[in-house]
Amino acid sequence: MKSTQLLRPAQHTEYQLLTSILNGTHPPGSALPNERSLAMHLGITRPTLREALQRMAREGWITIQHGKATMVNDYALDGGMGMLTTLSAHPEFLPAAYILHFLEVRLVLLPEVAGMAAEKAPETLLRHLSRHEQLNDDKESFAEFDWQLQLLMATHSGNPIFRLIVNDFSQLFKTMAPAYFAMDDARRASTGYYQALSRFITGNDREKVVAIVRSAMRDAMVRWKQMK
Known part of the structure; x- marks a missing residue:
């Protein structure tokens, strides 16, 4: 806010x-x-x-x-997706479970979104992923890079609704991502994820793209729970 x-x-x-x-x-x-x-x-x-x-x-x-x-x-019962932005602007009142709920939603949605984008716009994703080697090893750089990757996946999935959904998670992600990427092992794991994702997109292997994104999202949930 x-x-x-x-x-x-x-x-x-x-x-x-x-x-x-x-x-x-x-x-x-x-x-x-x-x-x-x-x-x-x-x-x-x-x-x-x-x-x-x-x-x-x-x-x-x-x-x-x-x-x-x-x-x-x-x-919680009557609100719509747009409330996520407002709730995220009040982090002092955001229930701790909301972060895990967000990660659960991302685990369900993002792997398939990534698979769709990898088929429709592999060059765009690879161009972005190629920049990970030049990333500064700090939480801000990783948070911004990762968010832009998710936006690209949603944008190039072929379904505009996915981008609208991801947009609604913007403030929530920006609230949690710096804390997550402050961990050295989170940045190392993400680097490995970006490398593997690049290989599978280059190999035109949709199933492996979906699998590596799902694995990375699941690992992020485990790591976040350990933080708390």
Whole structure:
């Protein structure tokens, strides 16, 4: 999340309200105070509050009903993929299990996405993978390189929905990746993964591409659990 000093009034209000939901001040199933009281409490105008509430309603955080109290939704049950970006912008409230849930989703999706991309755009993937030898041995370089690889796989899979899904994981990945790649063995394992992936793409072996990506994703899950 951007510094709150840089946000427009409605965005800043939305940030405050989301924080109050995520920290339990206004838990799922509870009613927000009426508009007048809430605006006074936050020190804002009612039009600014309405704009923030409408934005939150569109994303699924709350339900606004004319003549009734505005209710806080259970975002884990009623929310959509777009909420991942918002949740990732509040890492202090992000449940620890969410990282593992993300890794589980990636384990299911990315191997097949990689196989599709390797068939449709092998040169593009190989061009990116060839740069791994010039990577600085630091967490930032590996995190950025790995994220760009996943984006390329999704983009060139032939299915635009995969790219939309991966985009929604962007903030979450950027939250966790530096901690993961701070480990020396994680960077070494990733280097071996990039080398093997390059060989299998060059050999036009889709099954081995899928298998090596699945193995790398599974190893990452194990390593993350050991970190915690």
